[in-house]
Structure formats: C-alpha cells, structure tokens
Amino acid sequence: DTEVTQTPKHLVMGMTNKKSLKCEQHMGHRAMYWYKQKAKKPPELMFVYSYEKLSINESVPSRFSPECPNSSLLNLHLHALQPEDSALYLCASSQLTGVSGNTIYFGEGSWLTVV
Amino acid sequence: RKEVEQDPGPFNVPEGATVAFNCTYSNSASQSFFWYRQDCRKEPKLLMSVYSSGNEDGRFTAQLNRASQYISLLIRDSKLSDSATYLCVPSGGGYQKVTFGTGTKLQVIP
Numbered sequence: 587d588t589e590v591t592q593t594p595k596h597l598v599m600g601m602t603n604k605k606s607l608k609c610e611q612h613m614g615h616r617a618m619y620w621y622k623q624k625a626k627k628p629p630e631l632m633f634v635y636s637y638e639k640l641s642i643n644e645s646v647p648s649r650f651s652p653e654c655p656n657s658s659l660l661n662l663h664l665h666a667l668q669p670e671d672s673a674l675y676l677c678a679s680s681q682l683t684g685v686s687g688n689t690i691y692f693g694e695g696s697w698l699t700v701v
Numbered sequence: 702r703k704e705v706e707q708d709p710g711p712f713n714v715p716e717g718a719t720v721a722f723n724c725t726y727s728n729s730a731s732q733s734f735f736w737y738r739q740d741c742r743k744e745p746k747l748l749m750s751v752y753s754s755g756n757e758d759g760r761f762t763a764q765l766n767r768a769s770q771y772i773s774l775l776i777r778d779s780k781l782s783d784s785a786t787y788l789c790v791p792s793g794g795g796y797q798k799v800t801f802g803t804g805t806k807l808q809v810i811p
Contacts, residue, residue: 627803628802628804629745629801630801631798631799631800634798642798674742676745688733688799689747689750690747690790691747692746693744694743695743695744
C-alpha cells in the first residue's frame with residue numbers, strides 16, 4: 587500500500603471554480619512532486635519541492651499553484667481550469683539522500699474532471 | 702533523440718513465456734534506473750531499482766548497459782497478473798527532473 591495519501595480521489599469542477607488537491611506523506615521524504623497524466627501517456631512532471639522549497643516548475647500555467655506548507659504536505663491549488671486539464675494528478679515523494687534517495691513513490695492519484 | 706524511448710507494444714505473450722523489454726536513454730549522466738509498473742487507472746508502482754549493472758528479483762531481471770545507454774527488463778514465467786504497462790525511468794540523482802518513458806504495454810494471455 588502506498589504511503590503517499592492523496593485527497594480527493596475524484597474531483598469534478600467547473601471552469602470558474604477554485605479547488606485544491608492535497609497530498610501527505612509520513613516517510614520523512616524531503617522531496618515532493620506533482621505529476622499530471624493523461625490517458626495512454628506517461629506521467630509528466632509539473633512541480634518539484636525540495637526541502638519545502640520549489641525547485642522545479644516545468645513551465646506550468648499559473649492556473650495551477652503549488653504549495654508546500656511543511657515537509658509532509660503538498661497542495662495543488664486549481665483555478666480557472668480548462669477541460670483539457672482533466673487528467674490524473676499524481677503526487678509523489680522521494681528521500682533525496684542515501685542510496686535510494688531518488689526513488690520516487692506515488693500516491694494513488696486524484697482524478698480531475700473539468701466541465 | 703528522445704530522452705527515454707520504449708517500444709509501446711502491446712506485447713501479447715502466453716502464460717509461462719519469457720518476455721523482454723528494452724529502454725534507451727539519451728542522458729549519459731543518468732546514475733540510477735527504475736522500472737515501474739502501472740495498471741490501468743492506477744498509479745505507477747516501483748518494480749525494480751538498478752544502480753549498477755543489473756538487478757534480479759524473483760522472475761524479474763533488469764540489466765543495464767551504460768555503454769549503449771539502454772536498460773532491459775526480463776520477465777520469466779509470465780503470469781496473467783503481470784499484464785500492465787512498464788515504465789522505464791532513468792534518473793540523474795536527487796530531485797532532478799525525472800523523465801518517464803512512454804511505457805511498454807504487456808498483455809499476458811491464457
């Protein structure tokens with residue numbers, strides 16, 4: 587079972603709504619990630635937080651806003667999304683140190699539908 | 702050349718067969734390599750990590766060829782439950798951008 591927990595599992599939102607996806611890990615990992623996955627495609631990196639600081643932003647549109655309140659939590663704030671943003675959003679974490687430091691562990695994902 | 706290339710398949714194999722997938726990568730600085738399996742509408746789950754020339758875990762063997770920049774995954778005695786998409790992930794280390802391969806779909810048939 588995954589030790590990365592994501593909520594909600596399913597979310598339907600209108601294009602004018604504001605919603606948030608939440609992610610939590612208690613493995614003491616110091617890097618956390620947001621990925622987006624469309625059908626029949628591999629996961630696509632959106633953001634990386636390392637030691638609670640934003641390290642990588644893969645030119646993601648500003649309607650997606652990440653937040654890392656502490657080392658265990660990662661949020662993705664959504665506003666004014668488009669139907670093409672409908673996808674599976676995966677949160678992940680990695681240890682950052684040690685032999686297996688860059689092994690990435692995924693949560694079960696949040697299925698987002700924008701209507 | 703793409704960062705990571707995999708044959709998308711599908712590979713349709715009978716139960717009990719041996720099947721191998723290859724993955725080529727372009728970043729020669731990649732230090733660690735991972736194989737993930739992803740079931741339909743589920744998250745990717747770590748199958749194997751490879752830090753040196755290879756790794757073996759039961760029916761699964763991963764081999765790394767740094768000179769040719771490819772990594773392979775061999776599955777022996779295929780089970781129906783092995784049906785999934787297998788994603789190759791080379792990593793440069795730390796939190797650096799990790800690029801997933803497009804995945805190879807395996808279908809094990811009775």
